[in-house]
Amino acid sequence: xxxxxxxxxxxxxxxxxxxxxxxxxxxxxxxxxxxxxxxxxxxxxxxxxxxxxxxxxxxxxxxxxxxxxxxxxxxxxxxxxxxxxxxxxxxxxxxxxxxxxxxxxxxxxxxxxxxxxxxxxxxxxxxxxxxxxxxxxxxxxxxxx
Numbered sequence: 584x585x586x587x588x589x590x591x592x593x594x595x596x597x598x599x600x601x602x603x604x605x606x607x608x609x610x611x612x613x614x615x616x617x618x619x620x621x622x623x624x625x626x627x628x629x630x631x632x633x634x635x636x637x638x639x640x641x642x643x644x645x646x647x648x649x650x651x652x653x654x655x656x657x658x659x660x661x662x663x664x665x666x667x668x669x670x671x672x673x674x675x676x677x678x679x680x681x682x683x684x685x686x687x688x689x690x691x692x693x694x695x696x697x698x699x700x701x702x703x704x705x706x707x708x709x710x711x712x713x714x715x716x717x718x719x720x721x722x723x724x725x726x727x728x
Contacts, residue, residue, distance in 0.1 A: 639694025
């Protein structure tokens with residue numbers, strides 16, 4: 584084998600791709616390839632969680648600080664919804680996260696915490712659990728009042 588995974592992951596990845604394409608399966612680094620494939624899935628899950636948390640934080644800001652509503656908040660809400668939609672179109676299996684109560688609780692906690700930091704409002708001002716369905720959160724028409 585050429586480059587070791589630990590030395591240069593980019594060179595290693597290119598070599599592994601070339602080995603796969605040429606059918607030299609006995610020469611591939613199976614364990615690290617498996618780790619990298621799993622990493623792709625985890626990365627997509629982290630991106631979804633991050634985008635939903637930002638979206639939730641802005642929806643909370645929208646609801647709890649109506650006098651500060653700006654085009655910027657609206658833009659962020661719209662952008663996060665579009666990015667989540669794109670992510671789900673590329674990886675539809677991620678939609679399963681919306682049925683996972685533990686996952687919802689985790690992203691809600693992050694969004695709630697971010698909203699508290701950004702608004703200066705006490706954390707306790709915001710609901711302890713997400714009051715909206717994911718369908719509402721992702722709906723272009725939904726803005727909580």
